[in-house]
Amino acid sequence: MEMPTGEAAKELIEVHSFMWNHFLGFAGSMSLKCAVQLGIPDAIDRHGGHITLPELADALSVHPAKTLHLRRLMRTLAQLGFFVKQTHEADGQEAYRLATVSKYLLKNQAAGMAPALLLGLDPEWVAPWHSLGDSLRREEPTPFHAVFGKSCWELMAHRLDMNERFNESMACDARLVMEVVVNEYGHVFKGLRSLVDIGGGTGTVAKAIAKAFPHIRCTTFDLPHVIESATRDASINYVGGDMFEHVPPADAVILKSILHDWGDENCVKILKQCKEAIPMVGGKVILIDMVVNPNSPSQESTKLQYLYDMCMMVLCEGREREEHEWKKIFKDAGFTSYKITPALGLRSIIELSP
Numbered sequence: 328m329e330m331p332t333g334e335a336a337k338e339l340i341e342v343h344s345f346m347w348n349h350f351l352g353f354a355g356s357m358s359l360k361c362a363v364q365l366g367i368p369d370a371i372d373r374h375g376g377h378i379t380l381p382e383l384a385d386a387l388s389v390h391p392a393k394t395l396h397l398r399r400l401m402r403t404l405a406q407l408g409f410f411v412k413q414t415h416e417a418d419g420q421e422a423y424r425l426a427t428v429s430k431y432l433l434k435n436q437a438a439g440m441a442p443a444l445l446l447g448l449d450p451e452w453v454a455p456w457h458s459l460g461d462s463l464r465r466e467e468p469t470p471f472h473a474v475f476g477k478s479c480w481e482l483m484a485h486r487l488d489m490n491e492r493f494n495e496s497m498a499c500d501a502r503l504v505m506e507v508v509v510n511e512y513g514h515v516f517k518g519l520r521s522l523v524d525i526g527g528g529t530g531t532v533a534k535a536i537a538k539a540f541p542h543i544r545c546t547t548f549d550l551p552h553v554i555e556s557a558t559r560d561a562s563i564n565y566v567g568g569d570m571f572e573h574v575p576p577a578d579a580v581i582l583k584s585i586l587h588d589w590g591d592e593n594c595v596k597i598l599k600q601c602k603e604a605i606p607m608v609g610g611k612v613i614l615i616d617m618v619v620n621p622n623s624p625s626q627e628s629t630k631l632q633y634l635y636d637m638c639m640m641v642l643c644e645g646r647e648r649e650e651h652e653w654k655k656i657f658k659d660a661g662f663t664s665y666k667i668t669p670a671l672g673l674r675s676i677i678e679l680s681p
């Protein structure tokens with residue numbers, strides 16, 4: 328094959344770089360996972376936010392033969408924007424400090440995101456991705472079924488370690504999102520005296536609402552094994568059950584990241600149960616979910632929504648939807664009107680009236 332020259336050579340180099348950037352995306356994610364598992368952000372934080380390489384190696388008990396490996400890991404993560412590399416003028420020693428983003432990887436942080444990183448890259452949660460292609464040729468509902476023979480919800484009822492990791496990942500996302508919802512969009516809860524969070528996990532959403540609006544009686548509703556594993560908070564009622572069969576009555580029900588877990592038919596079934604649970608006058612259903620806009624000015628958001636959609640395809644039977652797809656579901660479930668507030672970057676608040 329003749330080697331390209333001129334414009335063709337330039338194109339080849341660009342293609343090469345584009346491809347490798349994508350092929351090696353996982354190496355960046357896995358390096359970050361390694362940093363979190365080793366506790367690098369916390370070690371830097373404990374050291375006053377700035378640490379030299381030998382100090383870091385010492386703090387992490389890195390084997391003396393692996394100091395250079397640590398340096399390579401740190402320079403990669405600094406290049407990716409997770410740490411800031413500094414060189415001491417006096418002795419030329421390499422040092423690192425936390426970048427703004429890595430503060431969100433500290434353990435025991437209210438807004439920490441480490442559990443979401445660890446769940447997404449857990450070998451058992453990654454395994455179904457290897458079956459995606461084969462699964463597209465077969466009848467089973469998801470690649471997750473191909474690997475585990477059941478849905479993730481069924482599996483987690485028996486695998487309490489997975490249940491705990493999953494719930495913690497969801498809780499860390501909910502803490503972040505609800506901080507914005509109650510502070511910036513509190514009007515959504517105006518006039519409500521009671522509210523049920525459907526598929527509320529271990530209660531993070533309900534706790535955030537009860538704390539911001541103590542006059543609202545909040546209930547967390549989820550599958551029995553999830554409710555049993557929740558640490559009780561006196562301000563919340565906890566109810567175990569199946570949302571396809573019954574939803575406890577309240578002025579409003581909220582569903583955060585629930586409908587995107589399910590296909591259209593199941594969404595209609597869930598919403599019909601929600602409609603039964605709220606008053607015809609003054610009742611409302613509040614959804615916190617994604618509304619995909621393929622023509623969004625923020626193509627970065629659209630890309631993330633599509634990637635999340637792929638997660639839903641692999642791990643559960645859900646999908647991320649455009650407004651016209653939501654509209655049909657709301658109509659089929661018997662709701663007369665809806666209002667979308669694109670409030671949270673990737674996600675929107677959607678209010679439904681019966």
Ligand SMILES: C[S@@+](CC[C@H](N)C(=O)[O-])C[C@H]1O[C@@H](n2cnc3c(N)ncnc32)[C@H](O)[C@@H]1O
Binds near residue numbers: 500582
């Ligand atoms: C993606 S998580 C969302 C958790 C929480 N709403 C949040 O955003 O942090 C979906 C939740 O739905 C719950 N769930 C699944 N099937 C359910 C069912 N049939 N009835 C009630 N809850 C269910 C799961 O146990 C899980 O807690």
Ligand SMILES: O=c1cc(-c2ccc(O)cc2)oc2c(O)c(O)ccc12
Binds near residue numbers: 444584588642
């Ligand atoms: O099964 C999942 C997994 C995730 C998930 C993937 C990657 C991460 O880094 C964190 C979490 O999220 C899910 C989700 O939001 C959902 O509604 C259902 C299932 C899953």
